[in-house]
Amino acid sequence: MANRAPASPRVTSSANRLSTGRAAAGGTIKAVLGPTNTGKTHLAIERLCAHSSGAIGFPLRLLAREVYDRVCAIKGPAQVALITGEERIEPKGARWLLCTTEAMPARPDLAFVALDEAQLSADPERGHIFTDRLLHARGREETMLLGSATLEPMVKALVPEAEIITRPRFSTLSHVGAKKLSRIPPRSAIVAFSAEQVYVMAEMLRRFRGGAAVVMGVLSPQTRNAQVAMYQSGEVDYLVATDAVGMGLNLDVEHVAFAGLSKYDGHRHRRLTTAEMAQIAGRAGRHHKDGTFGTLAGTGGRDPEFTDEEVYAIEEHRFPPLTRLFWREAEPRFDSLATLIADLESPPPRPELTTPPEAIDLAVLRRLAEDPDVAATLRGARSVERFWHVCSLPDFRQQGSETHARFVARLWQDLRGGYLGADYVAQAIAQLDNPSGDIDTLQGRIAAIRSWSYIAQRPDWVLARDEMSARARAVETRLSDALHGRLTERFVNRRTTVLMRKAGADASLLPVRLGEGGAVLVDDEPIGHLDGFRFVVDPLARAADRKLLLAAAERHLPGLLAGRLAELVADAASGRDLALAEGQVTWRGLAVAGLAKGRGLLEPRIALEPALERLAPAERDKVQAALAQWLEQALAAPLRPLRRLAEAARDPAAGAELRALALHLVEGGGVLAREAARLDDLSPAQRAMARKLGIQVGALDVFVPAALRSAPLAAWATLARVWGLAPVTPPSGLAPVLAGKTVPLGYRRAGSQVLRVDMAEKLLHAAHGVRQGYRSRRFVLDPALARSMGLTTASYAALLRQAGFRAAVPRALAEGQAGPPAPPLWQWRPPRPAAVAPTKSLAAKGKGATAAPRPAPPAATGAFAALAELLR
Numbered sequence: 001m002a003n004r005a006p007a008s009p010r011v012t013s014s015a016n017r018l019s020t021g022r023a024a025a026g027g028t029i030k031a032v033l034g035p036t037n038t039g040k041t042h043l044a045i046e047r048l049c050a051h052s053s054g055a056i057g058f059p060l061r062l063l064a065r066e067v068y069d070r071v072c073a074i075k076g077p078a079q080v081a082l083i084t085g086e087e088r089i090e091p092k093g094a095r096w097l098l099c100t101t102e103a104m105p106a107r108p109d110l111a112f113v114a115l116d117e118a119q120l121s122a123d124p125e126r127g128h129i130f131t132d133r134l135l136h137a138r139g140r141e142e143t144m145l146l147g148s149a150t151l152e153p154m155v156k157a158l159v160p161e162a163e164i165i166t167r168p169r170f171s172t173l174s175h176v177g178a179k180k181l182s183r184i185p186p187r188s189a190i191v192a193f194s195a196e197q198v199y200v201m202a203e204m205l206r207r208f209r210g211g212a213a214v215v216m217g218v219l220s221p222q223t224r225n226a227q228v229a230m231y232q233s234g235e236v237d238y239l240v241a242t243d244a245v246g247m248g249l250n251l252d253v254e255h256v257a258f259a260g261l262s263k264y265d266g267h268r269h270r271r272l273t274t275a276e277m278a279q280i281a282g283r284a285g286r287h288h289k290d291g292t293f294g295t296l297a298g299t300g301g302r303d304p305e306f307t308d309e310e311v312y313a314i315e316e317h318r319f320p321p322l323t324r325l326f327w328r329e330a331e332p333r334f335d336s337l338a339t340l341i342a343d344l345e346s347p348p349p350r351p352e353l354t355t356p357p358e359a360i361d362l363a364v365l366r367r368l369a370e371d372p373d374v375a376a377t378l379r380g381a382r383s384v385e386r387f388w389h390v391c392s393l394p395d396f397r398q399q400g401s402e403t404h405a406r407f408v409a410r411l412w413q414d415l416r417g418g419y420l421g422a423d424y425v426a427q428a429i430a431q432l433d434n435p436s437g438d439i440d441t442l443q444g445r446i447a448a449i450r451s452w453s454y455i456a457q458r459p460d461w462v463l464a465r466d467e468m469s470a471r472a473r474a475v476e477t478r479l480s481d482a483l484h485g486r487l488t489e490r491f492v493n494r495r496t497t498v499l500m501r502k503a504g505a506d507a508s509l510l511p512v513r514l515g516e517g518g519a520v521l522v523d524d525e526p527i528g529h530l531d532g533f534r535f536v537v538d539p540l541a542r543a544a545d546r547k548l549l550l551a552a553a554e555r556h557l558p559g560l561l562a563g564r565l566a567e568l569v570a571d572a573a574s575g576r577d578l579a580l581a582e583g584q585v586t587w588r589g590l591a592v593a594g595l596a597k598g599r600g601l602l603e604p605r606i607a608l609e610p611a612l613e614r615l616a617p618a619e620r621d622k623v624q625a626a627l628a629q630w631l632e633q634a635l636a637a638p639l640r641p642l643r644r645l646a647e648a649a650r651d652p653a654a655g656a657e658l659r660a661l662a663l664h665l666v667e668g669g670g671v672l673a674r675e676a677a678r679l680d681d682l683s684p685a686q687r688a689m690a691r692k693l694g695i696q697v698g699a700l701d702v703f704v705p706a707a708l709r710s711a712p713l714a715a716w717a718t719l720a721r722v723w724g725l726a727p728v729t730p731p732s733g734l735a736p737v738l739a740g741k742t743v744p745l746g747y748r749r750a751g752s753q754v755l756r757v758d759m760a761e762k763l764l765h766a767a768h769g770v771r772q773g774y775r776s777r778r779f780v781l782d783p784a785l786a787r788s789m790g791l792t793t794a795s796y797a798a799l800l801r802q803a804g805f806r807a808a809v810p811r812a813l814a815e816g817q818a819g820p821p822a823p824p825l826w827q828w829r830p831p832r833p834a835a836v837a838p839t840k841s842l843a844a845k846g847k848g849a850t851a852a853p854r855p856a857p858p859a860a861t862g863a864f865a866a867l868a869e870l871l872r
Contacts (some may be wrong), residue, residue, distance in 0.1 A: 027111075027138075027139060027140055027141040027142050027143065028141075028142050028143070028163060029138070029142075029143040029144075029145070029159060029161055029162040029163065030142070030143070030144050030145070030162065030163045030164075030165055031118075031144075031145040031147075031151070031152070031155045031159070031162045031163070031164045031165065032044075032144060032145070032146050032147075032165045032167060033146075033147055033148065033149045033151055033152055033155075033164060033165070033166050033167070034148070034149055034166055034167035034168065034169065034317075035148070035149065035169045035278065035282055035317040036169070036278070036279065036282025036283065037169050037170050037171055037282060037285055037286065038167040038168065038169055038170065039167065039170065040116075040146040040147075040167060041067070041116060041146065043144075044056055044114040044116065044144055044146055045067060045070060045071065047112060047114070047142060047144060048071065048096060048112055048114065049071065049074050049075065049096070050112075051111040051112035051139075051141060051142065052095065052111050053095040053096065053109070053110050053111045053112070054095075054096055054097070054110050054111055054112030054113060054114070054139060055096070055097035055098070055099055055104060055105070055107070055110050055112070055113050055114075056097075056098055056099070056113075056114040056115075056116060057099050057100065057101040057103075057104040057113075057114070057115050057116060057133055057137065058098070058099070058100055058101065058116045058117070059100070059101060059116065059117045059120055059126075059130075060100070060221075061084045061085075061086065061087070061100055061221050062221040062224055062225055063116070064082060064083075064084055064098045064099060064100055065082065065084075065087075065098075065221065065225075066250075067098050068080060068082040068089075068098040071096055071098060075095075075096055077091065078091050078093075078094075079091070079093075079094055079095055079096060080094055080095075080096045080097075080098065081094035081096070081097045081098070082097075082098050082099075083097055083098070083099040083100075083103045083104075083105065084099065084100045084103050085100060085102060085103055085394060085454045085457065086450055086453035086454050086457060086472075086473075086476075087453065087457070087469075087473060088457050088469070097110070101115065101116075101120075101126075101129055101130055101133055102126075102129055104133060104137060106136075106137075108138075108140065109140065110139055110140060111139055111140045111141040111142070112139040112140075112141060112142050112143075112144070113137050113138055113139035113142075113143050113144070114139075114143070114144040114145070114146060115130070115133050115134060115137055115144070115145050115146065115147075116146045116147075117130075117146065117147055118130060118133075118134050118145045118146060118147035118151055119147040119148040119150055119151045119275075119322065120147075121134055121151070121154070121322075121325040121326065122322050122324070122325055122326065123326070124265070124267075124326065124356055124357045125356075125357075125359060125360075127325060127326030127356055128326045128327050128328035128330075128356050128359070129330075131325045131326060131327050131353065132327075132328075132330040134155075134158070134159070134325075135158060135159070136330070145159070145162065148275065148279075148319070149166060149317065149319070150275055150319050150320065150321050150322045151321075151322055152164060152166075152321065153321045153322065153323070154321075154322050154323075154325055154352060157350075157352045158325070158350065158352055158353075169282075169285075169317065170285075170288050171285035171286070171288055171289055171290045171291060172285070172290045172291075173281060173282060173284060173285060173290070173291050173292070173293065173314065173315055174290065174291075174292050174293075174315060175292070175293060175294060175306065175311045175314070175315060176255070176292045176293070176294045177294050177295075178294055178295045178296065178297035178303055178305065179257060179294055179295075179296065179297055180296075180297050180298045181201070181204055181205065181208065181257075181296060181298065182208050184238070184255065184257055184296075185254065185255055186209075186237035186238070186254075187237055187252060187253060187254040187255070188237075188238055188239070188253065188254065188255040188256070188257060189238075189239040189240075189241055189245060189251070189253045189255070189256050189257070189283060189284070190205070190212070190238065190239070190240045190241070190257045190259055190296065191240075191241055191242070191243060191245060191256060191257070191258050191259060191280055192240065192241075192242060192259040192260060193242060193243060193259070193260050193262070193263035193264075194242075194263075194264075195216060195218070195242075197259055197260065198214060198216060198240050198241070198242060199214075199491075201240045201259055201296075202214050202240045202490075202491040203490075203491065205238050205240065205491070206490075206491050206492065209237065209238060210236065210237075210492070211236050211238070211488075211491050211492030212231075212236055212238035212239060212240045212491055212492070213227040213228065213230045213231040213236050213238070213239045213240070213487075213491075213492075214227055214239075214240050214241070214487050214491055215227055215228060215239060215240075215241035215242070215244060215245050216241065216242045216244060217242055217243075217244040218398070218443055218447070219443070219446075219483070220446045220450065220476060220479070220480045220483070221480075222476065222477055222480035222481070222484075223446070223480040223483045223484050223487070224244075226480070226481070226484040227239075227484060227487060228251065230488065230492075231251065231252075232251065232252060235492075236492055239251065239253065240491075243263065243272075243276065243279075243280055245280065245283055250286070251283055251286070252286055253283050253284050253285075253286070253291065254284060254285070254289070254291055254292065255284055255291065255292045255293065255294070256280060256281050256283055256284040256291070256292075256293040256294075257293075257294055257295065257296045258277075258280070258281075258293070258294070258295045258296065258304055259295075259296045259304070260304050261277070261295070261304040261305075261306070262304075267357070273319075274309075274310050274313040274314065274319050274320075275319045275320075277306075277310060277314055278313070278314045278317065278319065281293035281314050293314065294306075323352075324352065324353065324354040325352060325353055325354070326353070326354060326355070326356035327348040327349075327350075327353035327354065327355070327356070328344060328355070328356060328359075329343045329344055329346055332344050332388075333381075334381040334382075334384040334385040334388065335381055335384070336384065337365075337369045337375060337378060337384060337387075340365070340384055340388060341362075341365065341366060341369065344362055344365075345362075360394075360395045360401055360404060361391050361392045361393075362391075363401040363405075364391045364401055364404055364405045364408050365387075365388065365391040367401065367402075367405045368391065368405055368408065368409055368412070371409070374409060374412065377412070377416050383416070386415070386416075386460075387412060387416075389458075390408055390411055390412050390415060391408055393407075393408060393411070393451065393454060393455070394451075394454060396447040396448070396450040396451050396454070397444070397447045397448065397451070398447070407451070411455070415461060419460075419461065419462060419463045420455070420461055420462045420463065421463060422462070422463050422464040422467070422468060425452065425455070425456060425462055425468045426468065426471065428452055429449065429452055429468070429471050429472050429475055432445050432448050432449045432452070432475055432479070433475045433478065433479075435478050435479055435481070435482035436482075438486065439483065439486050439487060439490065442479055442482055442483040442486060443483065445479050446476060446479045446480060446483065449472055449475050449476045449479060450476065452468075452472050453469065453472040453473060453476060456468040456469040456471075456472050457469055520535060526538060530564075530590075533561060533564070533565075533592075533609070533611040533612055533615075534611045562619075565615075565619060565622075565623060568587055568592065568623060568626070569622060569623060569626040571587065572587075572626035572627055572629065572630040573626060573629070573630075575630060575633065575634075578627075578630055578634075580595075580631070580634055580635075580718065581718075582718070582721075583595045583718055583721050583722055585606070585627060585630075585631065591609055592608070592609055592612060592623075592627070593606050593607060593608050593609060593612070593624075593627050594606075594607045594609070595607065595631075595718065595719070595722045596722065597722055597723060600646065601666065601667065601719055601720070601723055602635075602639050602642055602643055602646055602666065602719065604631070604635075604719055604722055605628075606624055606627045606628045606631060608620065608623065608624055608627075635715055637711070638711040638712045638714070638715035638716075639712065639715055639716070639719075640706075641670060641694055641704050641706035641707040641712060642665075642666050642669070642670060642704070642707055642712070642716065644693055644694070645662040645663075645665050645666050645670075645693060645695075645704065646662070646663075646666050648662045648689075648693055649662040649663040649666065654686070654689060655683070655686050657678070657681045657682050657683070657686055658682060658686040658689060658690060660678075661677060661678070661682070661690065661695070661702070662693065662695075664676070664677070665695065665702070665703075665704060669707065669712075669713065669716040669717075669720070669745045669746060670703055670704040670706075670707025670708060670712070670716070670746065671701055671702075671703045671704075671707075671708070671745070671746055671757050672701065672702045672703070673700070673701055673702075674697070674698065674699070674700055674701055674702055677697075677702040679697060679702070694706050694707075696758075696761075698757070698758075698760075698761035698764070698765075699761060699764040699765070699768070699803045700748065700757075700760065700761070700764065700802060700803055701748065701757045701760075701761065703746075703757045703758060703761075705758050707746075708746045708756060708757060708758050713745055713746050716745065717745055720745075731744055731747075731754070733790065734755075734756075734759070734789050734790040735750070735753045735754065735755045735759075735789055735790035735791045735795070736753065736754060736790075737752055737753055737754075738752060738753060738754050748760045748799075748802075749798075750791060750795040750796070750798050750799040750802075751792070751794050751795035751796075751797070751798035751799070752792075752794070752795060753790075753791060753792065753795040755789065755791060755795075755799070759789055760799060762785075763785060763786055763789070763791075763796070763799065764799070764800075764803045766785055767781055767800060767803070767805060767826075767828075768828070770782075771826075771828050777827050778808060778825035778826065778827050779825065779826055779827070780823050780824075780825060780826070781800070781805075781826050783796050786799075800826070803828075804828055804829050804830055805826050805827070805828050806826065806827055806828075806829060807824040807825065807826050807827075808824065808825045808826075808827070809824055810822035810823070810824065810825065
């Protein structure tokens with residue numbers, strides 16, 4: 001109790017300050033009182049702009065921002081300031097200030113001062129701040145107090161010199177009873193009193209009516225503004241909100257439905273007062289447009305209902321007058337912690353004022369004052385004052401005094417010695433710069449970044465204040481945008497909203513268009529997609545919407561398809577966006593046609609997809625002709641070598657033998673085994689003609705080198721599938737391992753690998769070149785060239801054996817001798833028509849040559865050693 005000793009003289013000081021404040025005030029004081037939708041705020045803005053300077057204090061940051069934008073449009077941004085706890089835009093020499101009530105500066109030089117929603121002086125949490133502004137905030141020429149008519153007795157008692165002006169409501173507010181959520185009319189606001197109830201209502205509206213905007217006090221101002229803008233623009237027709245919607249938000253609401261009539265006020269669960277009900281219900285109706293209010297039915301037997309007295313009071317705007325306003329010493333002494341706490345707990349100086357419940361800042365102050373480590377850091381009045389300002393940090397997280405006190409204590413440890421370093425603040429802000437997560441996670445990050453925005457705004461707390469403030473605002477904006485996106489994604493079904501708003505039950509009114517990827521859009525919202533040229537309803541569409549969507553598609557798609565067909569024909573003519581793969585022609589990734597048998601293997605025919613086959617004959621023929629022309633151009637270059645052979649096969653002058661060879665090469669994709677080519681039947685003239693056609697005779701194969709490139713091989717493989725030849729797709733790489741039993745087109749087996757025919761011929765040609773350079777019948781072959789092509793030594797040996805080469809394995813070194821083993825010696829024997837398989841005879845020879853036991857040769861490395869080991 002000793003802490004309260006200085007309270008009595010402080011009461012006298014406060015009473016003197018009240019009287020001197022009134023005496024010093026010059027100009028007029030007007031109290032403009034009345035219900036919602038009376039134009040009070042609009043009048044205050046007009047009076048502000050009519051004076052040479054002025055300020056208005058608002059209860060919400062978003063209201064201050066809204067009016068700031070309006071005044072900037074009138075006076076210019078260079079003359080207007082925005083001052084809130086989290087954001088300060090103060091041009092040098094700004095004369096008109098838009099502030100939150102807590103941030104209103106004490107400037108006696110301002111010509112005009114206004115306080116909005118002054119009846120909040122009776123609010124248990126913030127009422128003492130509004131009371132202080134009501135008693136002391138004065139303009140040099142004019143002061144205006146805006147609020148509910150319930151404030152009139154308090155104004156007469158505390159500010160007797162004020163001129164009281166009452167204003168009637170512009171529109172009529174009527175009670176319409178209870179309605180089910182499914183029968184709530186468009187342009188309605190549903191008010192709930194917990195986050196869980198808000199989410200339930202929004203989710204139900206998403207199912208019934210396409211979605212709703214969400215407004216809650218825990219949302220950041222940017223998120224609330226974005227949600228309100230979505231409602232105001234008509235993107236959604238419903239708004240689900242807590243009682244935060246009743247505080248000055250100007251909305252085009254025609255009906256307000258109460259999901260409940262009681263709330264938890266932080267201390268107890270209680271029924272709303274009639275004044276609180278009227279403040280919320282008054283959002284219905286805008287300017288001279290009448291509004292209605294009621295309750296929500298069908299909530300499980302606990303439907304809220306207004307009493308007759310409450311309905312009468314709301315409709316007639318008759319409420320019990322305020323008899324007390326909350327008050328707390330606004331200018332306490334900072335001689336010591338005990339003196340500070342005693343002044344903050346001192347009794348009010350007037351009987352019309354009462355002590356409020358313990359606010360969060362005073363609770364934190366008392367809790368930390370009991371900590372000896374914290375109390376030991378407070379030395380002198382300036383230190384106590386600075387500590388009080390730290391304790392006054394708003395609890396944006398709303399996690400209770402215990403959690404908030406720990407945050408304040410940590411902040412004080414950093415602030416007691418001076419400023420917060422820029423690196424420290426930047427790191428704290430950067431840790432919150434994460435727009436991922438669900439709704440609750442983003443709300444928590446936004447609350448945390450608002451704390452740092454408040455901290456960064458203090459001129460004596462943070463070094464590089466402007467930079468840190470800008471960073472904090474940027475992070476809050478990103479998080480708010482992400483939260484708006486999550487809310488919209490969860491609670492708005494844009495397709496259903498668009499359908500109901502644009503068409504009702506008339507599908508012909510739907511503005512259907514074609515988007516990217518074949519999406520069918522109504523007002524940029526997908527309702528289905530085109531699978532090729534067939535419309536498919538979005539599988540996520542409600543069953544009730546499917547009939548309407550199909551009707552809309554049937555009504556509008558012929559026009560859309562005509563445009564799409566024109567694009568297909570144009571792209572076919574220019575060769576853009578079309579591709580041929582696996583026997584299908586695709587356009588922009590969509591299958592539009594397939595290949596069918598034509599007059600010959602190299603002359604396929606276009607077969608349109610079923611959706612295109614059902615087109616009108618004129619359109620179908622036009623598309624088929626365009627695709628056929630494109631296909632001919634696409635195959636012209638790859639099939640040119642084979643088509644030359646096909647022409648020769650039809651030319652009588654080529655002779656029967658050459659025509660037969662050309663025909664076999666066409667059917668083989670440009671490759672034919674030499675033993676099946678019957679080359680001995682060709683005359684010298686036919687051989688010369690074959691060379692002109694690009695036919696090359698190799699050791700094992702007769703082939704056309706130009707047809708063995710990747711594009712001709714792929715084109716012939718596609719055509720062969722159409723005719724049922726089913727060739728193996730040409731592999732990638734120089735000498736891949738054979739995957740199955742069938743050798744790919746254009747390739748030859750070499751042991752466990754396959755090698756393209758022309759490359760195999762290159763190896764065999766090199767081997768014969770070495771053979772001809774040796775006088776003896778035996779010679780050495782270097783496998784380096786084969787290895788560079790990707791062949792293993794075993795595969796190279798297998799290829800050589802196919803061409804008639806045989807190897808003699810040298811004798812191993814005798815015991816006691818050292819040195820590398822001798823390389824194998826090769827010899828070539830022309831294959832006989834009825835010869836036994838060379839591999840078998842080579843194996844038999846090998847067995848006979850190595851029957852006797854021999855000493856093991858020393859270990860050696862190298863290509864020759866590997867080849868010798870293989871042959872052994």
